[in-house]
Amino acid sequence: MDTIYFVFQNSLLFTVPLVVVALGGMFSERSGIVNIALEGIMVIGAFFSIFFIKTFQGTIPPQLLFILAMFIAMFVGILFSLLHAYASINMKANQTISGTALNLFAPAFAVYTARMVQGVSQIDFKNNFRIPKVPLLGDIPVIGNLIFQNVYITTYIGIGILVVASIILYKTRFGLRLRACGEHPQAADSAGINVIKMRYIGVMMSGALAGLGGLIFVVPISTNFSGSVLGYGFLALAVLIFGQWKPSRILFAAFFFGMMKTIASTSTIIPFLADLSLDPAIYKITPYLATLIVLAFSSKNSAAPRAAGEPYDAGKR
Amino acid sequence: MNKLLKSKGFQNASASILSIIFGFAFGFIVLLISNPANAVGGFLTILSGGFTGGMKGLGQTLYLATPIIMTGLSVGFAFKTGLFNIGASGQFIVGAFTAVFIAVRATFIPTEILWLVALIGAFVAGGLWALVPGFLKAYRNVNEVIASIMMNYIGMYLVNFMVVQTVFDAARNQSMTPTRAIIPKVGLDTLFNGSNVNLGIIIAILVAIIAYIVLEKTTFGYELKACGYNRSASQYAGMNSKRNILLSMVIAGAFAGLGGGLLYLAGSGKHIQVVDILAAEGFNGIPVALLGLSNPIGIIFAAIFVAYINVGGFYMQLYKFVPEVISIMVAAIIYLSAFSLFFREQISAFFKKRTEGK
Numbered sequence: 001m002d003t004i005y006f007v008f009q010n011s012l013l014f015t016v017p018l019v020v021v022a023l024g025g026m027f028s029e030r031s032g033i034v035n036i037a038l039e040g041i042m043v044i045g046a047f048f049s050i051f052f053i054k055t056f057q058g059t060i061p062p063q064l065l066f067i068l069a070m071f072i073a074m075f076v077g078i079l080f081s082l083l084h085a086y087a088s089i090n091m092k093a094n095q096t097i098s099g100t101a102l103n104l105f106a107p108a109f110a111v112y113t114a115r116m117v118q119g120v121s122q123i124d125f126k127n128n129f130r131i132p133k134v135p136l137l138g139d140i141p142v143i144g145n146l147i148f149q150n151v152y153i154t155t156y157i158g159i160g161i162l163v164v165a166s167i168i169l170y171k172t173r174f175g176l177r178l179r180a181c182g183e184h185p186q187a188a189d190s191a192g193i194n195v196i197k198m199r200y201i202g203v204m205m206s207g208a209l210a211g212l213g214g215l216i217f218v219v220p221i222s223t224n225f226s227g228s229v230l231g232y233g234f235l236a237l238a239v240l241i242f243g244q245w246k247p248s249r250i251l252f253a254a255f256f257f258g259m260m261k262t263i264a265s266t267s268t269i270i271p272f273l274a275d276l277s278l279d280p281a282i283y284k285i286t287p288y289l290a291t292l293i294v295l296a297f298s299s300k301n302s303a304a305p306r307a308a309g310e311p312y313d314a315g316k317r
Numbered sequence: 318m319n320k321l322l323k324s325k326g327f328q329n330a331s332a333s334i335l336s337i338i339f340g341f342a343f344g345f346i347v348l349l350i351s352n353p354a355n356a357v358g359g360f361l362t363i364l365s366g367g368f369t370g371g372m373k374g375l376g377q378t379l380y381l382a383t384p385i386i387m388t389g390l391s392v393g394f395a396f397k398t399g400l401f402n403i404g405a406s407g408q409f410i411v412g413a414f415t416a417v418f419i420a421v422r423a424t425f426i427p428t429e430i431l432w433l434v435a436l437i438g439a440f441v442a443g444g445l446w447a448l449v450p451g452f453l454k455a456y457r458n459v460n461e462v463i464a465s466i467m468m469n470y471i472g473m474y475l476v477n478f479m480v481v482q483t484v485f486d487a488a489r490n491q492s493m494t495p496t497r498a499i500i501p502k503v504g505l506d507t508l509f510n511g512s513n514v515n516l517g518i519i520i521a522i523l524v525a526i527i528a529y530i531v532l533e534k535t536t537f538g539y540e541l542k543a544c545g546y547n548r549s550a551s552q553y554a555g556m557n558s559k560r561n562i563l564l565s566m567v568i569a570g571a572f573a574g575l576g577g578g579l580l581y582l583a584g585s586g587k588h589i590q591v592v593d594i595l596a597a598e599g600f601n602g603i604p605v606a607l608l609g610l611s612n613p614i615g616i617i618f619a620a621i622f623v624a625y626i627n628v629g630g631f632y633m634q635l636y637k638f639v640p641e642v643i644s645i646m647v648a649a650i651i652y653l654s655a656f657s658l659f660f661r662e663q664i665s666a667f668f669k670k671r672t673e674g675k
Contacts, residue, residue, distance in 0.1 A: 036403075036462070083652070093655035096401050096462055100603050101652035108644030115639040116351045230593060234466050241463060281478035284593075288467040292449070295459045295467075304460075 003270055005145045007262055012151070015258030016158035017217035021236035022243060022250045023165045024209025029245060030169070031202025032182040032195075034309040036099035037084050038210045039233025040106035044080045045211025046218045047110040047123075049073035050225045054125045062128045063153060066219070070157070070212055077211015078204045080106070085203035089196055092311035103233075110227035122226040129153070129219060154216040161209070166247040178202055182305030185312045195312050210236075238291040244303040257287040328668075329610050332660040337608070337622075340650030347642055359636040363643070366629030374628055376509025379518045380583065381624035384409070386521040387576025388602025389620050390528055391443075391569045393611035397532055398565035399545025404450055404465025405573040406599025407472030411446045412439035412574025413581045413589055413596070414476040420495030420582060421484045432498040436520075436578045443574015444567045446472060451566025455559040461566065469595055477591045491588035492581075499584035513585035521579060522617055524572065529613035541565050573599060604647050607654045623647065 021038055028035040049069040056065055080102065087098035111121045131151055138148040147155060169175040180188035181198040189195050210233065217232055218225050239257055243250030264283035267273040344363065348356040362369060367378030388405040395402035416439040419431070426434050450464035484493045505514045532538040543551040544561040552558045576598060581587055605623055609615030630643035653660075 036466075087652065087655050091656045091659050093659075096403065097603070097607065097655040098652060100403070100600070101648050101655060104600065104604075104644060104651065105648035108641040108648060112347075112351075112639050112641035112645060115641070228594075231470060231595065234470070237463070238467060279478060281474050284474045285471050288470045292453070292464060292467045292471075295464060296453055296457045 003272075005149075007259065007266070007270065008146050009150050010262040010266065011255065011258040012147070012155055013220040013258075014217075014261045015254045016152075016154050017213045017232065018236050018239050018254035018257055019251055020158050020161055020216065021210050021213035021233060022239040022254060023161060023247065024206035024213065025237055025240045026165070026169075026206075026243075026245055026247070026250065027178065027209070028202045028206035029240070029305050029308045030182040031178050031199045032185055032305060032307045032310070032312065033085070033088050033199055033203050034095045034099070035081075035084060035203065035206050035210075036096060036234075036237060037081070037102035038206065038213075038236055039229060039231065040099075040103040041077050041080050041207055041210035042214030042217065042229045042233045043106035043110055043227060044214070045073035045077040046214030046225055046229060047106075047113070047227065048076045049211075049215040050123050050125055050218060051114075053219075054123055057126055066129045066153060069215055073211040073215040074208040075211070077207040077209070077214070079207070080211070081203050081207025084207075085200050088311065089199050089203070092313075095309055107227045110225075114227065122224045124224045125219075127219065127223050152216070152220050154220065158216070162247060162251055169247060179305070181312075182307055185307050186314070186316055189312075189314060195314075199312070235287065238287060241304075242287075242291050242294055244298070245305065246303065256290075260284075260286050328661050328664050329657075330615075331664055332657040333608050333610060333654065335660050335664075336650050336653040336657070339653050340646050343649040344642055344646035347645055348638065352636075352638065355636040355638065359633050359638045359642075362633045362636065363626055363629035363646075366625040366627075369629060369632040372509045373511040374632075376505070376512025376514040377631075378621060378624045378628050379505075379509070380513040380515070380585065381627055382620045383514075383517045383521050383583070384576040384580040384598045385601045385605050385623060386518075386525060386617055386620040387579060388573050388599050389605030389609060389616040390525055390602075390613055391573035391576070391606075392602040393606035393609060393613065393616050394528055394532070394572060395565060395569040396606055396611040397545060398541045398561070398569075399548075400454070400562070400565055400569070401462050402447070402450075402465060402566065402569045402573075403462050403603070404447060404468050404570070404599070405576075405602045406595045406597075407465070407469035408443040408446045408570040408573035409577040409599045410476050410589070410596045411472045411577070412443035413577030414479055414492075415439050415442035415574070416498075416578035417492050417495050417581050417589060418479070418484055420498035421493050424497075428497050432500050432582055435495070435498045435582060436500075436575060439578025440571045440575040443577065444571035446574065447566045447570020448563070451563040451570075454566065455562040469599070473593065473595055476589065477593070480589050480591055485591075486588070489588070490592075491590050494586075494588065495582055498582055500579065500582050502584075513583055515583055517579040517583055521576075524575065525613040525617050528572070532613065573602065576602075601647075604651045604654075607651060607657075 025035055025038050049072045052072050053065060053069050084098050084102055087093040088095040114121045114123055129152055134148040138144045177193045178198055180193060181195050185195045214229055217229055235257060239250055239253045242253035260283050264280045267280055267283060345360050348359050367374045388409055391405045392402050416435040419435040419438045446468060449468055450461045453459035453464045454461040480492045486493045500515045500517050502515045540556050541561050544556060544558045548558045605616055605619045609619035627643055630640035634640060
């Protein structure tokens with residue numbers, strides 16, 4: 001039983017940022033803009049917010065500091081994503097190229113700035129954000145062990161974002177309009193929706209969530225940041241596709257990927273898996289391979305937003 | 318003269334040059350903000366790039382250009398045929414592993430031709446790796462960008478696993494040294510004394526020229542491009558568009574794979590590190606292809622240019638600058654070249670106005 005709790009608690013650390021970033025990607029793609037810059041935005045968000053944590057650690061109480069850092073991560077994420085929005089919406093640029101530019105820029109910028117400011121590329125911080133046990137709730141049998149012990153505040157924020165995102169996407173006028181812009185922007189435009197504005201909002205939401213995702217990915221699993229989020233932005237992209245652009249399935253996909261990541265790094269200490277003695281590489285490859293297989297079999301009736309990746313051309317109405 | 322100014326090639330090239338100028342300006346601003354006192358000196362070092370270290374610097378430029386000519390060709394060839402090959406990184410590392418594996422383990426092959434066999438192996442392996450996204454694109458209508466990203470990670474993890482299983486130097490956590498299959502230097506090492514340049518650069522340039530001839534002068538190349546421009550129209554004209562998409566992707570992958578072989582058999586002390594980081598050479602092919610306008614000949618020059626400023630970035634450390642500023646500049650150049658459509662419109666509008674005014 002302890003093993004299950006351990007794997008579950010660790011999986012959450014990977015799952016939550018994946019959910020958050022993939023939801024960001026969802027808003028962008030649902031508005032019609034493919035955003036492969038999620039990785040770069042995560043790096044930028046993590047860089048600024050962790051620098052903030054490092055600077056103010058000790059002067060501000062940990063949980064408050066963490067929450068303030070989250071706002072900073074979201075803010076810089078939005079600013080950075082505006083570059084992508086401007087290129088792909090106003091300049092009608094190739095969205096993959098623009099995203100690639102951002103992905104190249106972010107780690108170079110983070111390493112360059114860190115080294116110019118503090119001499120080394122690695123930003124160290126003290127991780128005192130873990131909550132060993134939530135009062136009262138942590139005592140509930142099973143559930144308490146699963147989600148109220150050894151947890152970060154980010155878990156609850158992630159769940160909150162998931163719920164809010166589903167409501168926004170499916171139950172609000174805004175969500176309906178956003179989806180219309182991703183499916184058939186010309187039709188949306190003739191119905192009086194401002195496609196440019198909706199797409200800007202979509203990309204900015206992805207910026208906020210990816211920036212936040214960068215921070216909440218790095219903090220629980222590390223005590224330093226050196227300009228990399230280890231390909232999690234791309235993994236989130238895989239989660240988005242595996243989850244077929246739908247919030248509930250994104251959660252499922254992210255949890256599956258998160259668990260694979262956990263197993264890959266801990267398979268030798270989990271009794272049942274240690275007996276199988278499979279190489280960790282197999283668990284590392286599984287999420288990507290699974291995504292490819294899902295793609296191969298679902299693309300004929302894919303749920304991908306139909307207009308994603310195409311610049312909006314009002315003349316095509 | 319007017320004909321030249323209005324020609325498409327000129328307008329395309331000037332869009333690239335504009336991106337480069339703005340990218341440099343941005344880099345200079347970054348230097349100016351981070352260390353005003355040394356900014357001019359640092360910037361001049363970037364500009365003098367490969368010339369900084371004399372013949373050695375030039376040799377290093379050609380050495381660094383070799384793998385990115387190949388990944389640039391990979392991305393550019395796919396571009397020409399309407400595909401975005403973001404998977405050059407995976408194809409590159411799979412090719413690199415295959416080359417190293419053959420070089421270390423295929424002891425039955427005579428030393429004289431071992432390097433050649435290993436390079437062919439790299440070429441084939443890269444092609445096979447690209448077969449997967451190519452097949453998915455052609456027959457299952459899967460977006461090649463997403464499939465290639467997945468293949469990048471699968472390739473990286475698989476190569477790490479295979480290196481550990483087959484050609485592992487445990488003490489250094491990297492692949493073994495392929496001592497028996499180093500690409501010949503053919504005198505280049507005496508010409509560019511102290512650098513790592515070798516026959517690889519000549520191979521890369523030859524492959525680029527072949528790619529140019531195939532794309533521009535053969536029916537086969539024309540068909541590949543036609544399917545890129547308009548899949549349905551080429552299908553209607555009787556071409557096998559599925560086969561052509563598959564082949565385009567495989568050829569692109571083979572180029573990247575060969576690039577991996579050329580770099581890791583260069584005898585420069587470079588080994589495959591067992592770390593979970595994607596091979597940067599693959600992504601560096603993207604700016605090279607964009608700057609070279611996907612034209613194989615243009616790509617040769619673009620790759621030498623990118624290598625040139627990277628050498629400059631290395632020497633810039635004398636001014637206490639961090640070489641990452643080069644990546645920042647390259648990122649700015651790519652970002653701006655994403656606007657190339659806009660630049661091109663502006664340039665052609667500018668010349669149109671001028672001729673009309675006369």
